[in-house]
Amino acid sequence: AQSVTQPDIHITVSEGASLELRCNYSYGATPYLFWYVQSPGQGLQLLLKYFSGDTLVQGIKGFEAEFKRSQSSFNLRKPSVHWSDAAEYFCAVEGKSTFGDGTTLTVKP
Amino acid sequence: EAGVAQSPRYKIIEKRQSVAFWCNPISGHATLYWYQQILGQGPKLLIQFQNNGVVDDSQLPKDRFSAERLKGVDSTLKIQPAKLEDSAVYLCASSLDMYRGAPSYNEQFFGPGTRLTVL
Numbered sequence: 001a002q003s004v005t006q007p008d009i010h011i012t013v014s015e016g017a018s019l020e021l022r023c024n025y026s027y028g029a030t031p032y033l034f035w036y037v038q039s040p041g042q043g044l045q046l047l048l049k050y051f052s053g054d055t056l057v058q059g060i061k062g063f064e065a066e067f068k069r070s071q072s073s074f075n076l077r078k079p080s081v082h083w084s085d086a087a088e089y090f091c092a093v094e095g096k097s098t099f100g101d102g103t104t105l106t107v108k109p
Numbered sequence: 110e111a112g113v114a115q116s117p118r119y120k121i122i123e124k125r126q127s128v129a130f131w132c133n134p135i136s137g138h139a140t141l142y143w144y145q146q147i148l149g150q151g152p153k154l155l156i157q158f159q160n161n162g163v164v165d166d167s168q169l170p171k172d173r174f175s176a177e178r179l180k181g182v183d184s185t186l187k188i189q190p191a192k193l194e195d196s197a198v199y200l201c202a203s204s205l206d207m208y209r210g211a212p213s214y215n216e217q218f219f220g221p222g223t224r225l226t227v228l
Contacts, residue, residue: 004151032215036219041221042221043113043200043219043220043221043222044152044200044202044219045219046216046217046218049216090151090152092151094215097142097144097152097154097157097217098154099151099152099153100151101149101150101151102149102150102151
């Protein structure tokens with residue numbers, strides 16, 4: 001059965017610092033992978049997606065993610081975090097539309 | 110282009126009552142999804158439609174939950190009777206067509222959700 005694990009429930013970073021959110025997946029074939037962001041009271045917004053090809057994908061708001069098949073990972077990164085990035089982030093794998101339980105990002109001024 | 114519409118945005122009911130949620134997907138989207146998101150968890154797929162047919166309802170608690178998409182456009186999700194553990198946000202999403210070859214047709218667009226509180 002497919003699954004998605006986000007090991008970090010909550011991460012706090014200072015504004016301007018770099019960010020990496022971890023995502024590990026279990027899937028029988030080559031996965032389609034997604035990162036979504038959810039701000040309080042808002043729906044899910046797609047940040048980026050990986051279907052095939054280049055393993056480093058660029059998304060909106062300055063985010064990027066790297067697909068590593070050998071590690072079954074799809075970690076999300078941002079070089080410099082802004083206060084407006086504070087939100088909950090979800091990694092998802094297509095197929096059964098399986099989501100991780102999310103990582104809450106807090107940004108310190 | 111209008112996004113996915115959901116109503117109501119909030120609903121409070123007593124346990125054992127019934128409730129219905131409505132979703133109108135993006136125009137032209139053949140695939141529609143309903144998710145349940147319990148506080149502190151990621152969304153869990155309840156049911157997936159392709160036009161007016163059910164593709165996957167394996168995680169739908171069929172003893173109390175039902176959903177329909179009769180004309181292949183908008184959809185209704187119903188809970189009857191509600192339990193305390195049904196308190197959650199119910200998200201609707203749509204995508205162009207899950208059966209098309211290009212993966213971009215699977216990209217899901219989410220509505221704002223309906224927050225259900227069962228007392």
